Amino acid sequence: MGLTKVHTRLITYLLSFKKLLQDAAGVLLLRQWKQIEKENIVSVEDSMLPEIRKIQAEGFKNGSLEKLVKYSKNSRNIFYVIKNGDKVVGYCIYYLKPILSFKGFEKQSVICSIATDRNFRGRGFAEKLLENSIEEMKLNGISSILLYVNVNNLPAIRLYKKTGFRVIKEVINICGQKETCYEMEFRLF
Ligand SMILES: CC(C)(COP(=O)(O)OP(=O)(O)OC[C@H]1O[C@@H](n2cnc3c(N)ncnc32)[C@H](O)[C@@H]1OP(=O)(O)O)[C@@H](O)C(=O)NCCC(=O)NCCS
Structure with missing residues (x-):
């Protein structure tokens, strides 16, 4: 096997290991999660997944049921569903991760998907989903919320700015191959 192939394989293993550690840390941080009273917003249930998958497919080219099932198992309390x-x-789906800052250890959350039924x-x-979930993040000591949005997704950017997020920087290859997106942040503490 060539050196380049070994190198690529090693990087793939390391990245998968990092993802595993991150998932495990997220599950630990979710223990004893406190919930606020929310009107028409509930935590995901398995029976809702087909409807959620439909909304995800309308909103994203690269969504998958696998991703929804994973987050519904690992992060049920922060997989928020709004009903009419x-x-x-x-x-709106979040995951949690620990970060080290100059203040020490902090809990950060990341929005990994949000969508509304086209109709x-x-x-x-x-x-409403964002406002309620942000309030709950605050109650649980989350220091900041991050998200990534394609620079061309104007409805979403307006939504995030209106809710209080601000653009931190531009990044490539996170929202899709060679696509540029904004990293946006909402600081809670
Ligand atoms: C982005 C998205 C989630 C917004 O959902 P929504 O329920 O329609 O949004 P809301 O009705 O709560 O809108 C709240 C604010 O967002 C902004 N906004 C929402 N849709 C907008 C649009 N089409 N054009 C401009 N601004 C828009 C506005 O500021 C709006 O407030 P206003 O009505 O007082 O002006 C929805 O368009 C969607 O599902 N898009 C596809 C998936 C997607 O792109 N997700 C984000 C990925 S990062």
Whole structure:
């Protein structure tokens, strides 16, 4: 095997190991998660996944049921679902990670997916999901919330700015191959 192949394989293993550690840390940080009273917003249940998958597919080219199942198992309390009556009309998924800053150890959360059913957009559902989940993050001592958004996704950028996120920097290859996105942050503490 060539040196380049060994090197590539090693990097792949290290990245998978880092992901495993991150997932495990996220699960630990979620223990004793405190929930606030929320109107029409609930934690995900398995029975909701087909409806959520439909909303995800409308909103993203590269979404997958596998990803939804993974987060519904690992991060149920921070996989928020908003309903209109009995109908699921939107969702917002976070994961948690520990970070080291000059203040010491902090808990950070990352929004990894948010979408509203195409027929229910423009009615404040995503904004309500964000406001309520951010309040809950605060109660649980999360120091900041991060997200990545394609620079061309103007509805989402407006939504995030309106909710209080600010652009930190531009990054490539996170929202898709060779695509540019903004890293945005909401500081809680
Ligand atoms: C982005 C998205 C989640 C917004 O959901 P939504 O429920 O329609 O948003 P809301 O009705 O809560 O809108 C709240 C604010 O967001 C902004 N916004 C939402 N849709 C907008 C649009 N089409 N154009 C401009 N601004 C928009 C506005 O500031 C709006 O407040 P306002 O109505 O007082 O002006 C939705 O368009 C979506 O699912 N898009 C596809 C998936 C996606 O791109 N997710 C984000 C990935 S980073």
